[in-house]
Amino acid sequence: MTGLWMTAKLDLAESFRARWFLVYSLVFGGALVLLLLSGLAESRVMGFSGLSRILIIYVQLCMAILPVFILLTTVRSVAGDREAGVIEYLLALPVSLSGWYWGKLTGRFVVVFAPVFLAMAAAAVFAALRGYGVPWTAFALNAVLLVSLIWCFLGIGILISSLTHSSDIAQGAAFVVWLTLLLFIDVILLGIMIREQIPAELVIGVSLMNPLQAFRVASMTIFDPALMLMGPSSHIILDALGVIGVQAYGIIYPVVLGSISAMIGYRVFRRGDLI
Amino acid sequence: MIHFEHVSKVFKKTPVLDDVNLDISPGERIALVGSNGAGKTTLIRCLLGEYVSDGTITVDGLSAREERKRVLQRIGFVPQLPPPLKMPVSDVIRFAAGTCDADPARMEAASATLGLDIPSVARQPFVKLSGGQKQKLLIGIALGRNCDVLIMDEPAANLDPDSRRAFFRLLSGLSPETVMLISSHRLDEVASLVNRVVELDRGKVVLDDRVADAVDLTGVLECVIELNRAEPALATSLTEWGFVDEGDGCRWRGSVPGPDRLRFLAMMSRYAGILSGLSLKEVRDEKGEAAQ
Numbered sequence: 008m009t010g011l012w013m014t015a016k017l018d019l020a021e022s023f024r025a026r027w028f029l030v031y032s033l034v035f036g037g038a039l040v041l042l043l044l045s046g047l048a049e050s051r052v053m054g055f056s057g058l059s060r061i062l063i064i065y066v067q068l069c070m071a072i073l074p075v076f077i078l079l080t081t082v083r084s085v086a087g088d089r090e091a092g093v094i095e096y097l098l099a100l101p102v103s104l105s106g107w108y109w110g111k112l113t114g115r116f117v118v119v120f121a122p123v124f125l126a127m128a129a130a131a132v133f134a135a136l137r138g139y140g141v142p143w144t145a146f147a148l149n150a151v152l153l154v155s156l157i158w159c160f161l162g163i164g165i166l167i168s169s170l171t172h173s174s175d176i177a178q179g180a181a182f183v184v185w186l187t188l189l190l191f192i193d194v195i196l197l198g199i200m201i202r203e204q205i206p207a208e209l210v211i212g213v214s215l216m217n218p219l220q221a222f223r224v225a226s227m228t229i230f231d232p233a234l235m236l237m238g239p240s241s242h243i244i245l246d247a248l249g250v251i252g253v254q255a256y257g258i259i260y261p262v263v264l265g266s267i268s269a270m271i272g273y274r275v276f277r278r279g280d281l282i
Numbered sequence: 283m284i285h286f287e288h289v290s291k292v293f294k295k296t297p298v299l300d301d302v303n304l305d306i307s308p309g310e311r312i313a314l315v316g317s318n319g320a321g322k323t324t325l326i327r328c329l330l331g332e333y334v335s336d337g338t339i340t341v342d343g344l345s346a347r348e349e350r351k352r353v354l355q356r357i358g359f360v361p362q363l364p365p366p367l368k369m370p371v372s373d374v375i376r377f378a379a380g381t382c383d384a385d386p387a388r389m390e391a392a393s394a395t396l397g398l399d400i401p402s403v404a405r406q407p408f409v410k411l412s413g414g415q416k417q418k419l420l421i422g423i424a425l426g427r428n429c430d431v432l433i434m435d436e437p438a439a440n441l442d443p444d445s446r447r448a449f450f451r452l453l454s455g456l457s458p459e460t461v462m463l464i465s466s467h468r469l470d471e472v473a474s475l476v477n478r479v480v481e482l483d484r485g486k487v488v489l490d491d492r493v494a495d496a497v498d499l500t501g502v503l504e505c506v507i508e509l510n511r512a513e514p515a516l517a518t519s520l521t522e523w524g525f526v527d528e529g530d531g532c533r534w535r536g537s538v539p540g541p542d543r544l545r546f547l548a549m550m551s552r553y554a555g556i557l558s559g560l561s562l563k564e565v566r567d568e569k570g571e572a573a574q
Binding site for chain 1 (some may be wrong): 378
């Protein structure tokens with residue numbers, strides 16, 4: 008446990024000092040400030056108003072930015088450390104491999120989640136202080152969904168890092184993974200598959216396997232339980248699972264996928280050359 | 283104590299270590315020499331449990347890979363190239379001391395002995411230190427903890443003469459049972475520190491020899507040099523060694539740490555053509571400090 012905690016602390020301290028972390032925090036903080044400036048109570052767009060409108064835009068923004076950001080920074084961090092000789096030195100100290108691996112993952116989770124959540128929480132507090140209604144249930148559900156999404160992509164990212172020993176290859180692989188998942192959300196390839204009358208079961212299967220799609224559908228049901236704004240495969244998923252089922256799936260599946268990826272990554276990491 | 287038994291390592295079908303067998307007993311100080319690509323670093327990384335290999339590597343019966351944490355608790359390591367750690371020096375020390383269950387103050391004291399003032403660099407990122415400062419800190423971390431195996435890759439390469447002297451003094455303070463494995467591509471750099479030489483070539487042990495163990499790590503040689511004419515390049519080198527000019531650049535006086543005698547003579551050999559006199563006389567100082 009000591010090794011895990013110390014590695015996590017080290018990763019946190021390194022990240023807090025890094026310029027990318029400042030930019031990352033500013034992006035999410037700035038996005039929320041802009042959304043707040045655009046008006047909390049005055050606007051009503053497609054049935055959404057106040058903080059719920061801001062949250063829905065913010066969550067979609069997270070879905071667009073977080074996966075690729077997490078994948079690229081995670082693989083760059085681990086594979087880059089390996090190439091630069093950082094791991095050679097740190098792993099010559101008596102820190103357990105499990106402590107180092109899971110500590111790295113824990114540190115990165117906090118680094119990625121903290122700015123996203125704090126910006127969201129600040130917006131909620133601001134709205135509450137201004138006397139606007141805060142949908143706390145939706146807020147909490149979104150926070151849990153973000154935890155799930157972040158953990159999923161951290162798991163995939165660290166798996167890619169374990170499988171590759173070059174940061175260039177790792178970054179390329181991470182980009183391909185992200186692009187593939189992006190293509191298989193319902194506005195793109197899934198829509199085409201339905202138009203081409205591919206069996207609904209296959210479309211649902213492909214759709215459900217995509218953590219981005221699971222997150223997207225689940226987060227939308229929080230504000231739009233009938234998924235009026237979503238694409239065709241989302242409706243099929245909603246019919247099959249129901250609102251609670253979709254939300255539960257959107258939380259559980261990415262966590263499971265991320266955990267399995269991270270565990271496979273750990274087995275690969277533990278068995279092979281560490282550097 | 284340390285056993286390498288039929289150790290082989292292949293990278294992309296290229297053998298880097300080829301059936302290496304070595305037994306290292308407590309108190310042995312080994313120079314691991316060989317040209318670039320001979321397999322020195324790979325052998326060290328296998329011992330540190332960072333590479334998986336064929337064969338068996340054990341430290342007092344513990345597998346270097348399977349029980350790496352227990353093995354690494356006994357090993358102090360100084361890499362050849364300092365890692366580009368962006369964290370402040372204080373964090374590096376805290377992390378290393380925390381993992382080794384050691385006292386950070388002891389690591390700081392060892393670094394201070396080498397001439398690195400920790401309070402003045404504590405907040406600086408490690409990567410921003412000079413090459414010599416990084417080396418001093420890494421040596422300080424390795425020597426400021428309890429370990430009975432010391433692995434050093436070109437440890438004194440970036441150190442100035444005063445720091446080298448302090449480094450030798452720190453080494454002399456280690457338990458006589460401590461195993462030292464010093465990797466270098468030049469034997470003259472480390473010859474005086476060791477009592478055994480192992481040479482690797484293309485992954486094989488091609489030489490395994492004991493050497494005379496008469497050099498006192500705290501010994502000092504008083505030296506007087508006379509030259510036919512002044513030579514600016516030599517004057518610069520001698521000044522770096524702490525020598526004092528006693529007459530128009532043609533007569534120099536100073537002291538050389540005992541373990542550095544070969545390295546000093548190797549440097550002087552480049553100026554053999556202008557050398558008219560050279561005397562070296564061993565003196566002992568109870569504190570282990572050389573007279574300047």
